[in-house]
Each structure stands twice: as C-alpha cells, then as structure tokens.
Amino acid sequence: MPAKVSATCRNCREKHDIEIWDRINVRDNPELKPKVKDGSLFVWECPHCGASNLAHYMTLYHDPDAKIMIWCLPEGLLQESQIAALEAQLTGQEALSDYVLRRVEDxxxxxxxxxxxxxxxxxxxxxxxxxxxxNELQDEGTPNPLSVESKLNLNNEEKANLSDASLKFFKIDGADHDIIFSFPKGGKMNILNVGFNVYEDCAAIIRRNPQIKPDSGFAKIDSSWVHKFFR
Ligand SMILES: [Zn+2]
Structure with a gap:
C-alpha cells in the first residue's frame, strides 16, 4: 500500500500530499515493476504548476521470487546510526539469509x-x-591492468565524452548479447555497446579472486566498491 507524505514542488514551492511506495513488493504488486524500471513511480506532477518532480524518499524494493532486496536510501536522509539500526532490523529477518541485498543512494x-x-x-x-x-579511455600507452580489452574503437571526441560520464547498465541487446550502457551527456541519454566477452572476462576475474565480494548486509556495489580492489 502506498503511503501519503507532504512534498514541496521544486518549481512553485507549493506543498502537496503525494503517494509514495516505501515498500515495493513485485510479487504482491507486479504492476509496480515497469513503473520502477521507467522511473515513473518516483515522479509526481505538481497539480498547481504542472512541473514534474522526483520524489525524494526511502524505499525497499523486494522481489521475493528472485530473492533480491534493494534498499534505496537517498544520501543525507538519515544519520549513520539510524541507518545501522534499520539495517540490523532488516537483515535480522532469517528468511533473508540467501538473498542478494543491495543498498543504493538514488x-x-x-x-x-x-x-x-x-x-x-x-x-x-x-x-x-x-x-x-x-580504463580503456585512459592513455593509449598504459597497459590495461586486468588484461581485459573491450575494443571500443572510439574516436577522441567519443573518448572525451565518456571519460567523465557515469555509466549505467541499461540492457542486453542482440544475438551477441552486447552489454548496453547508458550515460547522460549534453542533456540527452547516450548509449555505449560493450561486447559480452568483456562481461565473461570480468566474471572470470571475480571467480579467480574470491576476495572480490560484497560486504555483508545491504552492500553498496558501485565504482567506489571496485576501487577498493583495483586502482
Ligand atoms: Zn508546482
């Protein structure tokens, strides 16, 4: 069931009651999943001025069939002590022992x-x-530390575009199962294809290095996590 909270429009500063889903169970409410994937579940339109707003709240995404729980906790919403208490409460449920637990901030x-x-x-x-x-976007002469090459064949402009972009996995595409990443640049979404062989090579590296694993509890798996293992 959605809850009602008060939210302020970023455009006109009017306050409105909006519906939020602080728990999303996609077995109980399968209709929510596409709305999570396209982001519409988190957007509300201001009835006063019509502006679209991104709702800023904590939510727990739960897929009991896939045994996945993703806790979306925007940065700065809670104190560290509150986060630890909530996490202990969530992970204390015995049924979660074989779950994939993740924490994200947006x-x-x-x-x-x-x-x-x-x-x-x-x-x-x-x-x-x-x-x-x-890594491949770095200087040509620098050897790739993981000996995995994605053979992007980008020109210098494309490399410059990508170097400070934040990549997000979007989907797998085509007969070759290309990995499609998206990244924002110049006010629009761009995509980047990476061969599935890169995924397979990276999976092999993780298999050979058991120390490369998530922290316990609701682990954050992001670029900072990778940089704990590789520089
Ligand atoms: Zn408004």
Whole structure:
C-alpha cells in the first residue's frame, strides 16, 4: 500500500500530499515493476504548476521470487546510526539469509540494479565491466591492468565524452548479447555497446579472486566498491 507524505514542488514551492511506495513488493504488486524500471513511480506532477518532480524518499524494493532486496536510501536522509539500526532490523529477518541485498543512494541506481538482475546478470561483474571500459579511455600507452580489452574503437571526441560520464547498465541487446550502457551527456541519454566477452572476462576475474565480494548486509556495489580492489 502506498503511503501519503507532504512534498514541496521544486518549481512553485507549493506543498502537496503525494503517494509514495516505501515498500515495493513485485510479487504482491507486479504492476509496480515497469513503473520502477521507467522511473515513473518516483515522479509526481505538481497539480498547481504542472512541473514534474522526483520524489525524494526511502524505499525497499523486494522481489521475493528472485530473492533480491534493494534498499534505496537517498544520501543525507538519515544519520549513520539510524541507518545501522534499520539495517540490523532488516537483515535480522532469517528468511533473508540467501538473498542478494543491495543498498543504493538514488533512483537511477535502483533502476540499474533491477535491470541488471532482470537480465540475469551479476552486478559485481557489471561494475568491473564499467571499470575496464573506463580504463580503456585512459592513455593509449598504459597497459590495461586486468588484461581485459573491450575494443571500443572510439574516436577522441567519443573518448572525451565518456571519460567523465557515469555509466549505467541499461540492457542486453542482440544475438551477441552486447552489454548496453547508458550515460547522460549534453542533456540527452547516450548509449555505449560493450561486447559480452568483456562481461565473461570480468566474471572470470571475480571467480579467480574470491576476495572480490560484497560486504555483508545491504552492500553498496558501485565504482567506489571496485576501487577498493583495483586502482
Ligand atoms: Zn508546482
């Protein structure tokens, strides 16, 4: 069931009651899943001025069939002590022992995780793919530390566009299962194709290195996590 909270429009500053889903169970409410994936569940339109607003709240995405729980907790919403108490309460449920538990700080990252798991992929491997891809944009002469090459064949302008962009997994595409990343640049969404062989190579690296694993509890798997293992 959605809850009602008061929210302020970013445009006209009017306050309105909006519906929020602080718990999203996609078995009980399968109609919510497409709205999570396209982001519309988190957008509300101001009845006063018509502006679209992104709702800023904490939500727990739960897919009991896939045994996945993703806790979206916007940065700065809670104190560290409150987060720890909530996490202990959530992970204290015995039924969660074989779950994939993840924590993200924004809706875009929540959508990405749902897309990754829906595609049957592993988010640790996807983060490593992003790292490898970004690495290839560095100086040509620098050897790739992981000996994985994505063979992007980008021109210098494309490289410059990508170097400071934040990649998000979007989908798997085509007969070759290309990995499609999206990234915002110049006010629009751009896409980047990376061969599935890169994913397979990264998965092999993770298999060979058991120390590359998530923290316990609701783990954050993002670029900072990758950088704990590779520089
Ligand atoms: Zn408004």
């Amino acid at each position: 809706v875009g990252s929540l959508i990405e995780k749902v897309n990754i798991f829906d595609s049957g992929l592993d988010d640790l491997t996807i983060e490593l793919c992003k790292y490898v891809t970004k």
